Amino acid sequence: MKIDVSDVKANLTYKNYEDDLFEAKGSLEEEIPMLQEEYSRFFELFNLHMIGVGMPDDDEFFTQLESFLNDTMIVNLKEQVDLRINKNELEQEFIEAFKHYRYYFPNKVVPDIYTCVNGLNQSIVLADSLIGVSLDKYLGADFDYYPRLGIPAYKIRNMHQQKIVSDAMYFWATTEYPINLKASKVIESMIYQGSMYYFVEAMQPELNDTLKIGFTEKQLEFCQNSEANMWNYMAENNLLFSTNRMDIKRYVDDGPYVSVFSTESPGRVGAWLGWQIVRSYMKNNPEVTLKQLMENQDYLYILNQSGYQPD
Structure with a gap:
């Protein structure tokens, strides 16, 4: 199974949305159009489906987004993500995995990878040519929020950085190759x-x-x-x-x-x-x-x- 991918180009787009979003915190009305342009599909996915604050042309959008960014739990989760997740290491792991993907599937599109903090909602979110990763769901088995939220121990055991890429690759595979609908056994x-x-x-x-x-x-x-x-x-x-x-x-x-x-x-x-x-x-x-x-x-x-x- 081990192959040499040193000459394979992954051509991977990897961005940390949580960093850009929190940097925009003080001047949202000014910064949001730029974030919307840069993150496009993920911007929509994050705001509509992950945190449910709607889109910039909605009346309550800025109020709700500001409330989200100032929420004590969200602020703490962002601090813990910065403390516990090695983002450069994570990016390298994704590049390495998608070099292998390119090797085996040269004609397939490599998805863009976007990380975020979404308030402990979905761990991995997939859309067309896009993988969203909620870093706050991978803060380690010792992170005290998880048991307090009633997450079972067998799930908490896998909520750490080393599981991010394998989870993302697994879920990507299930969308690229869904199960045969006739399979019932x-x-x-x-x-x-x-x-x-x-x-x-x-x-x-x-x-x-x-x-x-x-x-x-x-x-x-x-x-x-x-x-x-x-x-x-x-x-x-x-x-x-x-x-x-x-x-x-x-x-x-x-x-x-x-x-x-x-x-x-x-x-x-x-x-x-x-x-x-x-x-x-x-x-x-x-x-x-x-x-x-x-x-x-x-x-x-x-x-x-x-x-x-x-x-």
Whole structure:
């Protein structure tokens, strides 16, 4: 999976909207037209959909935006972002990931990356050729706002800077390559999710598996040690071909753990197993490109050709 991308040009636009917005704080009416021109689509996305203050031609826009920027929590979040997030490092990580993207998908558009502080709303927001990253959702597992807001511990564990790029690449992949709408079986969701993590792996080959999928070292170890048992359990209990939405939720979606596999298991064990199936498929079919994998919506074909057999 490791490739030389030193000569690949990412051509990435990366901007920290929160810095420019807070700098404009004292003279919004004067500065907003320039911000609107510079940030264009993201400006609209941020104001309309992320913080809900409307647009400059709305009567209450400036009052509401000023109120947002002077809110004690928002001011504190911006201070914490400046303190806890290494923005230059983050930009370099994005450039490196999108160099890999350019290598594998030379004809695809590289999205613009915009960071922001949005008051702990969505972590990653996607629009046409654009990724918005809410840095205030990645301030570290020790950031005291998160538990006070009732965010579950299993989610807080992944709210730190090292998860930003892998989250962004994962969500970008899901918009570029959405799941086959006819896919209704647990195994199909497993393999689809597996291909998304395989994509993240291709974009960030140096990243530890724990960060690609968001497991702790112990959870990853549990999965590796229990792989055959988990796979056999799902096969023997006819779960793999179940079309019950609750089964997909239980085994593939995020959660604190999967109760039938013990509290030591992570949520999303089905997605992790799907990732191992996709890895096996790509290993046993070296002629298949990443592009072909991502475009293949016949998940049962991938399973059948994977030669996957955990022991």
